[in-house]
Amino acid sequence: MRSHGRRASWVLSFAVTIAGGMLVGPLVPAGATIGEAKQRRRSPALHDHADQEQHGEVVDGAEGTESASWTRSVEARRNGAMVRTAPDAQRSEPRGLLAPGARFAVLDRRAGGGCSGDWLRVADDAWVCADHVTLVRAEPAVGPYPVLDDDAIVPFEYAFSGRAGTRAFARPSDIDAGTSAATLGTSWGLAIVGTDMWRGQPVARTTRGTWIVARELRWVEPSRFAGVTLARGQPATTLSVAWVRRGGAPTFADPDGRRRTGRLRGRALVPVGTEATAGGEPMTRLSEGGFVPSSLLVRPTRIAPPEGVARGERWIDVDLERQTLVAYEGAEPVFATLVSTGRRPGTTPVGLHRVWIKIAHATMDNVEDDDARQTYSMDGVPWIQYFAGDVALHAAYWHDGFGAVRSHGCVNLAPRDARWLYAFTSPRVPDGWARMFPPPGERGTPVHVR
Numbered sequence: 001m002r003s004h005g006r007r008a009s010w011v012l013s014f015a016v017t018i019a020g021g022m023l024v025g026p027l028v029p030a031g032a033t034i035g036e037a038k039q040r041r042r043s044p045a046l047h048d049h050a051d052q053e054q055h056g057e058v059v060d061g062a063e064g065t066e067s068a069s070w071t072r073s074v075e076a077r078r079n080g081a082m083v084r085t086a087p088d089a090q091r092s093e094p095r096g097l098l099a100p101g102a103r104f105a106v107l108d109r110r111a112g113g114g115c116s117g118d119w120l121r122v123a124d125d126a127w128v129c130a131d132h133v134t135l136v137r138a139e140p141a142v143g144p145y146p147v148l149d150d151d152a153i154v155p156f157e158y159a160f161s162g163r164a165g166t167r168a169f170a171r172p173s174d175i176d177a178g179t180s181a182a183t184l185g186t187s188w189g190l191a192i193v194g195t196d197m198w199r200g201q202p203v204a205r206t207t208r209g210t211w212i213v214a215r216e217l218r219w220v221e222p223s224r225f226a227g228v229t230l231a232r233g234q235p236a237t238t239l240s241v242a243w244v245r246r247g248g249a250p251t252f253a254d255p256d257g258r259r260r261t262g263r264l265r266g267r268a269l270v271p272v273g274t275e276a277t278a279g280g281e282p283m284t285r286l287s288e289g290g291f292v293p294s295s296l297l298v299r300p301t302r303i304a305p306p307e308g309v310a311r312g313e314r315w316i317d318v319d320l321e322r323q324t325l326v327a328y329e330g331a332e333p334v335f336a337t338l339v340s341t342g343r344r345p346g347t348t349p350v351g352l353h354r355v356w357i358k359i360a361h362a363t364m365d366n367v368e369d370d371d372a373r374q375t376y377s378m379d380g381v382p383w384i385q386y387f388a389g390d391v392a393l394h395a396a397y398w399h400d401g402f403g404a405v406r407s408h409g410c411v412n413l414a415p416r417d418a419r420w421l422y423a424f425t426s427p428r429v430p431d432g433w434a435r436m437f438p439p440p441g442e443r444g445t446p447v448h449v450r
Contacts (some may be wrong), residue, residue, distance in 0.1 A: 006022055008062075008252060012317075017083065021160070024373075027060065036290070040330055041218065043286075044346040045269075046187055051146045051175050054308070055410075056379075062324045063082065071140075072136070072137055072138060072139050073103040073104055073105055073106070073118055073136055073138060073140040074106055074128070074133040074134065074135055074136070074151060075101065075102065075103045075104075075133060075134045075135075075136050075138075076098035076099060076100055076101065076104075076117075076128075076132070076133055076432075076440055077100065077132060077133065077134060078100050078310060079100065080097040080098050080099060080100050080332075080434050080435075081098040081129075081132040081133050082094060082096075082097055082098075082127045082128065082132065082371075083095040083096050083097065083098060083122070083123075083126045083127065083128055083130075083433075084126075084127050085121030085125050085126075085127070085440060086112075086125075086127060086151075087110045087111075087112035087115075087118075087121075087127045087315070088112040088113045089112075089113055089114025089129070089192060090114055090116060090311050091113070091125070091387025093437070093440070094331065095125065095126050095435060095436070095437055095439070096126075096429075096433050096434070096435045096436040096437055097433065097434045097435035098122070098128060098133075098433060098434065099142075099145040099146075099360065099432050099433060099434040100434070102141070102143075102145070102202060102431075102432035102433075103120070103136060103139070103140045103432075104122035104123070104140055104142065105140040105144065106120045106121070106122065107121045107122065108120070108121035108125070109121070110127075112127075115129035115130065115131055116131055117129065117130030117131055118130050120133070121339045122426065123430070125439065125440060126285065126449055137422055139251070141351055141391070143432065143434065144431055145317055145360050145429075145431070145432065145434055146360045146361050146382055146434075148405065151242070153222060153224065153415045153416050153419075154222050154382060154397055154415045155191075155380065156191035156192055156193060156207065156224065156361075156380045156397070157191075157192040157193075157195075157204075157219070157379065158189060158190065158191060158192065158219070158220040158397045158398070159189075159192055159204070159217035159218060159219045159220055160187045160189055160190065160191050160217065160218045160220060160398075161184040161185065161186065161187060161188040161190060161216070161217065162186075162187075162216045162217070162218070163187060164186065165183050165184060165185060165186055165354040166184045166188075166198065166212055166216045166217070167180035167182075167183050167184075167212070167213075167216075168180060168181055168182045168183070168184055168185070168206070168208070168210035168211065168212055169181055169210060169211045169212070169388050170209075170210060170211070171211065172196070172203055172211050173198075174211075175198060175203070175211070175213060176199065177198075181210055182210065183271070184377070184378070185367075185375050185377060187377070188244065188376070188377040188379075189220070189377065189378035189379055189380075189397070189398055190204075190206050190212070190217070190379050190380075191206060191361075191379040192204045192205065192206060192207075192217075193205055193206065193207055193209040193215065193379025194372070198211075201213060201215070202214035202215070204217060205264060206379065207221075207363075207379050207380050208379065209388050214416060218292040220398060222395075222397040222415050223396075223399070223400040223414045224414075224416070225267065225400065225402055225413065225414040225416075225417075226337070226414060226416040226417055227335055227336055227337025227414075227416075227417045227420070228241055228269055228335070228337070229334065229337055230333050230334055230335060230336055232332060234332075234333050235302065235304055236302065237302055238299050238300070238301050239280070239299065239300050239301070239302055239326070239333060239336060240272060240283065240287070240304065241265050241269060241270070241271055241272065241299075241300070241336060242269075242270055242272045242297040242298060242299035242300075243268065243270070243297065243298045243299075243338055243403060244264045244265065244266055244267060244268045244270060244292075244296060244297060244298075245266060245267075245296050245297065245298060246266040246267055246403065246404070247266055247296075248263055248264060248265055248266045248290070248296075249263065249293060249296035250262070250263050250264075250266045250293070251263065251264060251286065251290045251291065251292050252283070252290060252291045252292070253290060253291075253304050254278070254291065255276040255277065255278040255285075255291050256278040256279060256280065257278075257280055257281075257283065257291070258295070261290055262290075264292065267338070267402075267403060268293070270286060270287075270297070271286070271287035271288065272284050272285065272286060272287060272292075272297065272299065273285040273286070273287055275294055276291065281293055281294070281295060282294040282295070284297055284299070296404060298322055298323070298324065298337045298338065299322075299327050300319065300322060300324040300325075301319065301322070301324075301326075302326070302333055303317060303450075304331060305328065305330065305331055306352055306446075306448050307352075308352045308446060309352070309446050309448075311329040311330065312329070313330065313445075314327070314328065314330075314424065314426070314445055315327075315328050315445060315446040315447070316393070316421070316425070316446065316447045316448065317327075317447060317448045317450070318339065318341065318348070318411055318447065318448065318449045318450070319450060320348060320350070320449065320450065321403065322340065323337045323338055323339055323340065323402075323403050323404060324336060324337070324338060325337050325338075325411065325413075325417075327421065327424055328402075330411045335420065335424070337402070337413070337414070337417045337419075338399055338402040338403035338414075339402060339403075339412060339413055339417075340396065340402050340403070340404060340405060340406035340407055340412035341405055341406075341407060341409075341410075341411055341449075342405065342407050342408060342409040342410075342411070343405045343406065343407065343408070344408075347391075347407075347408060347409035348391060348407075348409050348410070348411065348449055349388050349391060349409075349449060350449045350450055351388075351448075351449060352446055352447075352448050353387040353388040353391075353428070353446070353447045353448075353449070354387060354443055354444040354445065354446050354447065355385045355386065355393075355425055355438075355444030355447065356386055356387065356437070356444055357385075357386050357435065357436070357437050357444075358385050358422065358425070358427060358429055358435065358436045358444075359384040359385075359386075359435045360382065360383070360384075360429070360432070360434045361380050361381060361382040361383070361384070361390065361434075361436065362380075362383055362435075363377060363378065363379045363380070363381070364377075364378045364381045364384075364394075365377035365378065378398065380397075381394055381395065381396075381397070381416075382394070382395045382397075382415065382418065382419070383395050383413075383418035383419050383421070383422040385421070385422065385444075385447075387427060387444070387447040388447070388449075390409075391409050391410055391411075391414060392410045392411070393410070393411045393418065393421060393447070394410060394411075394412070394418055395412075395413055395414070395415040395418035395419070396411065396412035396413065396415075397415060398413075399412070400414075402414050418446065424445075425444070425445035426438065426442065426443075426444055426445050427439060427442060427444055432442050
């Protein structure tokens with residue numbers, strides 16, 4: 001995915017508009033019942049106040065801070081709360097966004113511009129306007145965001161709208177009247193936060209707050225592919241792991257390829273050693289014995305830190321030819337995986353870049369691109385890291401084609417890999433934050449694309 005919006009507008013409004021590649025993964029058939037589709041615990045942060053679980057007794061629902069002395073914490077509202085570096089909307093920089101429902105202790109309070117109430121300090125160089133939070137009696141409570149259920153690899157259930165478009169309703173009762181709030185485009189990706197029954201038919205609620213008749217959805221099963229943590233002491237050039245190409249690969253007892261011993265499934269991770277040639281094509285020795293044609297393996301390469309990476313700094317290397325990603329700590333590779341980059345040359349820009357914002361989840365679309373042949377929209381894309389303007393590392397729940405070009409420019413990752421990298425890179429996102437710019441005086445993790 002790749003955005004056609006302007007970076008400046010994101011910095012001010014945190015709106016993220018991305019062009020999405022419509023690449024559909026495995027689907028549950030249209031019309032599947034709620035019992036057939038996976039159900040997920042509702043996240044109270046994603047529902048309006050009528051559906052929310054109570055986090056604590058509200059002290060004062062008004063925007064002012066007259067009751068601040070009574071409160072134990074402040075809670076970010078449904079859309080989160082913007083954080084700035086100083087208590088003045090005009091003379092400060094954005095730091096990020098507090099996650100909906102997160103509760104923070106008030107460390108200081110001051111009057112300042114651009115806020116009808118006080119500015120409240122919730123961390124070092126982190127101020128929120130009292131207009132955008134609720135005062136509550138409950139103790140402060142934060143956790144990793146987005147919230148995952150036990151054993152879940154993504155924060156939501158996902159589905160696609162119908163191929164002929166799908167109507168979305170502001171409330172279930174509008175379904176009876178046929179009064180829709182919007183008509184979604186063909187095969188738009190939707191993040192589902194809850195399911196219910198309405199007059200005998202299953203309905204699903206989206207992160208947009210709208211309701212959709214569940215039989216019109218095609219449910220998505222996100223990829224369970226994951227990269228590998230690397231042992232120290234990897235080879236100087238190639239690493240000691242490889243993935244079998246998607247078509248699979250035969251194995252042989254000797255490098256001459258005469259006696260076949262078995263077959264490896266596509267995209268299987270295999271520990272490998274040196275290459276050998278015995279009168280035919282190059283063969284790679286398997287660490288557990290036997291050989292496999294080198295051409296049927298994807299083996300990531302190891303490189304030295306490029307110019308611009310500080311000594312000992314963490315950094316990311318993306319290899320466009322092999323469609324691999326390797327994470328480093330200084331000169332030591334620590335993690336490797338398969339990715340999907342831009343289908344058209346140049347859409348994933350080569351060079352050294354740095355992560356400039358991290359976002360827990362967001363909608364990526366191209367609905368404002370007047371030149372687009374087809375509009376796309378993907379809700380709830382998790383673990384986003386923008387590194388080159390509108391190009392990002394992010395999870396892709398809509399396909400399982402990692403290891404081949406697939407996107408409009410972004411680096412698509414399997415969900416578990418995207419989550420791992422989100423925690424690995426800087427800026428580090430504190431618990432309870434939904435978005436994060438690098439703090440003053442710090443730079444984001446380098447991302448090297450070659």
